[in-house]
Amino acid sequence: MRILGISAHYHDSAAALLVDGVPVAAVQEERLSRRKNDAAFPLAAIEWCLERGGLEPDELDAVVFYEKPMLKFDRILTTLLRAFPHSCRAFAQAMKNTVGEKIWVKGIIASRLGVPARKILFTQHHQAHAAAAFFTAPTRQAAILTADGVGEWATLTVGRGQRPADGPCRLELLREVRFPHSLGMLYSTFTAYLGFPVNEGEYKVMGLASYGKPVYAAEVRRLVPRTADGAFSLALEYFEFHTTARRSYSSRFLELFGPARDPLDPIDLDTAEGRRFADVAASVQLVLEELLIDLARALRRELDLPDLCLGGGVALNGCANARLLAESGFERLFVPPAPGDAGCALGAALVADRLHFGNPDRQLPDHPFWGPEVATADLARLADEDGLACHQVEEGALVDEVVEALASGAVVGWMEGAGELGPRALGHRSLLAAPHDAQMRDRLNLRIKRREEFRPFAPAVPAELADRYFQLPPGGVRLGRFMSGVFPVRPEWRPRLQAVTHVDGTARVQTVDATMAPRFHALLHAYGRRSGIPVLLNTSFNLAGEPIVSRAVEGYSTFRRSDMDLLVVGNALVRKARARTVERREAAE
Amino acid sequence: MSVTPSLLDRSLRPLHRWVWAERGRRARKLLRFAETERSGGREIARAAECTSDPILRRLLLRHAQDEERHAELFGARGRALRKGAPSSQLEANWLAPGERGLDELRADRLSERALLAFLHLSEKAAARRFALYRQVLGADPETSAVFAEVLADEEFHMTYTRTQLERVATGRRGRALWRARGARIWKAYLRLAAALAGLLGHLVLTIQYFVLVPPFALLARRAARRERAGWHSAEARPAADLEGQY
Numbered sequence: 001m002r003i004l005g006i007s008a009h010y011h012d013s014a015a016a017l018l019v020d021g022v023p024v025a026a027v028q029e030e031r032l033s034r035r036k037n038d039a040a041f042p043l044a045a046i047e048w049c050l051e052r053g054g055l056e057p058d059e060l061d062a063v064v065f066y067e068k069p070m071l072k073f074d075r076i077l078t079t080l081l082r083a084f085p086h087s088c089r090a091f092a093q094a095m096k097n098t099v100g101e102k103i104w105v106k107g108i109i110a111s112r113l114g115v116p117a118r119k120i121l122f123t124q125h126h127q128a129h130a131a132a133a134f135f136t137a138p139t140r141q142a143a144i145l146t147a148d149g150v151g152e153w154a155t156l157t158v159g160r161g162q163r164p165a166d167g168p169c170r171l172e173l174l175r176e177v178r179f180p181h182s183l184g185m186l187y188s189t190f191t192a193y194l195g196f197p198v199n200e201g202e203y204k205v206m207g208l209a210s211y212g213k214p215v216y217a218a219e220v221r222r223l224v225p226r227t228a229d230g231a232f233s234l235a236l237e238y239f240e241f242h243t244t245a246r247r248s249y250s251s252r253f254l255e256l257f258g259p260a261r262d263p264l265d266p267i268d269l270d271t272a273e274g275r276r277f278a279d280v281a282a283s284v285q286l287v288l289e290e291l292l293i294d295l296a297r298a299l300r301r302e303l304d305l306p307d308l309c310l311g312g313g314v315a316l317n318g319c320a321n322a323r324l325l326a327e328s329g330f331e332r333l334f335v336p337p338a339p340g341d342a343g344c345a346l347g348a349a350l351v352a353d354r355l356h357f358g359n360p361d362r363q364l365p366d367h368p369f370w371g372p373e374v375a376t377a378d379l380a381r382l383a384d385e386d387g388l389a390c391h392q393v394e395e396g397a398l399v400d401e402v403v404e405a406l407a408s409g410a411v412v413g414w415m416e417g418a419g420e421l422g423p424r425a426l427g428h429r430s431l432l433a434a435p436h437d438a439q440m441r442d443r444l445n446l447r448i449k450r451r452e453e454f455r456p457f458a459p460a461v462p463a464e465l466a467d468r469y470f471q472l473p474p475g476g477v478r479l480g481r482f483m484s485g486v487f488p489v490r491p492e493w494r495p496r497l498q499a500v501t502h503v504d505g506t507a508r509v510q511t512v513d514a515t516m517a518p519r520f521h522a523l524l525h526a527y528g529r530r531s532g533i534p535v536l537l538n539t540s541f542n543l544a545g546e547p548i549v550s551r552a553v554e555g556y557s558t559f560r561r562s563d564m565d566l567l568v569v570g571n572a573l574v575r576k577a578r579a580r581t582v583e584r585r586e587a588a589e
Numbered sequence: 590m591s592v593t594p595s596l597l598d599r600s601l602r603p604l605h606r607w608v609w610a611e612r613g614r615r616a617r618k619l620l621r622f623a624e625t626e627r628s629g630g631r632e633i634a635r636a637a638e639c640t641s642d643p644i645l646r647r648l649l650l651r652h653a654q655d656e657e658r659h660a661e662l663f664g665a666r667g668r669a670l671r672k673g674a675p676s677s678q679l680e681a682n683w684l685a686p687g688e689r690g691l692d693e694l695r696a697d698r699l700s701e702r703a704l705l706a707f708l709h710l711s712e713k714a715a716a717r718r719f720a721l722y723r724q725v726l727g728a729d730p731e732t733s734a735v736f737a738e739v740l741a742d743e744e745f746h747m748t749y750t751r752t753q754l755e756r757v758a759t760g761r762r763g764r765a766l767w768r769a770r771g772a773r774i775w776k777a778y779l780r781l782a783a784a785l786a787g788l789l790g791h792l793v794l795t796i797q798y799f800v801l802v803p804p805f806a807l808l809a810r811r812a813a814r815r816e817r818a819g820w821h822s823a824e825a826r827p828a829a830d831l832e833g834q835y
Contacts, residue, residue: 034635034697070834082813084798084806091802092794096787106834121831157823173823181818227819264620266668356831385643450657546631553638560650561634561657 005349007066007341009102011037011199015045016346017053021353021362025052026370026421028342030547057113064352066344067125069103071152083243090245123351125151132347133311134161136364137334143303148184148312155182158299163361169354180242181233189248190284195261207455209285210504212278219256220287230298289320296328306331315339318486318508326473335484337368338422367516371419376570378552383574391573403526406434410565415555424483425540427520429548433537441499447563450544459500460538462524463511469493470509480511499537594721606725613674619667623660630656636696648749655742666735702758706769709750716743
């Protein structure tokens with residue numbers, strides 16, 4: 001059975017192709033269109049998935065969209081009606097957006113792909129999140145918790161999943177919290193207040209939180225009171241996201257926390273104002289963690305299952321995930337590599353396969369590498385055209401050469417195999433560097449990634465050695481598989497891991513498994529033999545405002561435009577030195 | 590090549606002087622220019638990734654790096670001016686824009702000829718504007734120097750785009766430029782038409798909002814009062830029912 005899953009029209013659109021219950025391709029539209037967080041209908045992603053699967057659209061058995069458009073429209077319209085007359089401006093804008101395009105998904109899919117309408121299916125948004133989290137996790141049964149900004153009406157759901165070896169799969173969502181009460185919207189409101197772009201700057205809030213103290217925690221708790229049944233609500237007088245499109249916080253919010261940051265002003269942590277913003281970030285982070293832990297503990301008591309699968313955009317919060325693992329009572333926590341909306345494309349296809357068509361469970365490959373493959377020949381051609389020396393070497397020699405470069409302070413662009421699905425570079429589209437000096441972090445932030453200096457970088461370490469350098473709780477290695485948890489760096493190693501140790505002594509660790517990324521794993525070991533520490537700084541291979549690179553030409557372009565020293569694509573290797581000479585000569589001409 | 594401001598801009602010089610006079614606004618505008626340059630740089634880098642012409646790719650990559658450097662120059666100066674300056678919200682970008690147009694570039698949809706012609710015209714327009722800004726910023730030599738530095742690059746960009754256009758569209762450079770001018774006018778018309786349609790749509794929807802919506806709003810608010818916060822059952826919809834959109 002051939003099923004195409006699609007997510008689109010909000011942020012991070014994507015497509016995923018499932019053949020006989022197993023993914024064969026999945027990619028975010030942004031990786032192909034090169035527009036970060038591209039929300040457009042993912043035609044390029046769909047075309048690529050079908051090409052990868054060797055299929056024509058009419059050979060598909062079903063096309064599944066990741067949410068129910070009319071139910072979502074119901075929520076938008078009802079919310080606007082409830083906010084009358086304050087929703088005047090938002091009403092016109094929302095109607096133009098939704099009636100203009102977003103509710104006609106069935107027609108769009110039918111006309112763009114040429115598939116009959118009867119083959120087009122719709123999951124619920126959080127059902128897709130839950131499926132992406134549960135069906136991809138190596139567990140037979142688990143509790144499920146999904147949380148994001150909003151889907152149709154649901155903003156947070158709890159439930160359970162079962163994948164018996166000899167029977168039909170089950171995925172039940174038991175309860176949900178509904179819009180406008182939303183942990184995702186709470187966090188996004190603070191993201192906007194702190195002057196960061198919503199749906200993109202949430203990482204920055206988490207990074208900034210480490211510099212502050214949660215002195216505003218009591219105020220944040222007033223914004224999100226608990227309900228008698230153990231859930232939560234938002235005190236709506238502090239928010240405006242449900243009434244206007246202009247801003248997400250109200251004047252009362254500003255009375256509580258002070259003036260918002262102008263996005264044009266940099267955050268200076270040496271000033272009182274900069275520290276206030278860090279304190280606000282720390283406070284919302286703390287309250288989010290408290291709420292999630294409390295909800296998860298209740299779920300653990302209720303279902304008495306040892307495993308928890310976490311989905312939705314909130315599951316990208318590595319600090320909260322680590323505390324959930326340590327304090328919720330669950331023994332194992334599974335977060336997929338793409339817990340956000342992009343992963344819903346895969347989740348929607350899995351819902352259709354396992355639940356709608358009732359196909360038996362299949363164990364899925366436990367890796368995120370479902371994107372386009374990188375071609376070594378492309379780099380060789382580009383380098384040749386630009387008069388650069390491109391060495392193609394066998395695996396062992398390549399690893400040795402890269403290790404030498406890393407040890408001498410080089411920043412290496414590392415591309416191999418298929419690209420990752422999801423926001424993390426997990427060793428196939430990575431920028432790698434030595435993790436020892438703080439100067440390396442500053443160089444990467446300022447001269448290569450061109451981003452705020454307070455943002456941390458992640459370490460990658462062989463899974464079997466992770467515990468030596470990082471304080472991982474039981475289940476921490478699994479959480480680190482897709483870089484989903486933030487854990488303390490062991491104090492004795494912090495002086496030698498400065499570039500990847502955040503100000504609070506933590507790091508978002510990637511525990512690299514030899515079966516998932518053998519070559520990257522071998523590189524880490526080789527670096528360990530050379531430097532004494534098998535840890536590398538691993539950050540996504542992109543520049544600020546750009547999506548992670550996908551093809552060799554994009555890696556090459558990023559290499560040429562930044563302060564990187566070495567580019568590795570498959571078994572080919574290019575250094576920068578000579579490139580500058582050619583460029584200067586041409587410019588002079 | 591010496592770049593001079595356009596006749597229209599020269600006649601509006603007092604207005605431009607006023608726009609740039611206030612320190613807070615100057616800072617905001619420079620920071621906004623930085624964003625535009627950065628975004629334009631990304632588009633040009635995309636163009637470099639799409640072309641199969643190695644000479645063009647190298648030049649476009651350098652161009653993209655220049656845009657990034659301009660973003661840093663504008664950003665650094667903007668931040669310096671912003672320290673202690675009164676906050677100004679009015680940016681007057683309709684009158685004194687930055688490198689307008691590059692962020693509308695869809696490099697992957699243009700031929701090399703169309704791309705070069707588009708870039709040439711955009712760079713030329715930006716260079717003429719920056720020449721004017723440099724002139725009216727006489728009282729702020731540091732900002733003026735930033736514009737002078739950026740202008741030097743813009744002149745290089747104008748030159749290489751013209752030279753390369755001659756190379757890839759041998760003997761048809763003029764035609765390519767006129768087509769690009771036509772496309773710019775058409776895009777401007779589409780922008781205007783879309784804005785007008787948006788305005789009309791907004792007006793009609795706003796009228797509907799106040800005429801048709803109130804009774805439904807009343808019902809929705811009454812229903813909302815009955816709705817409790819907290820948990821809701823999620824079992825009402827069968828998990829396997831994927832045919833409905835509701």
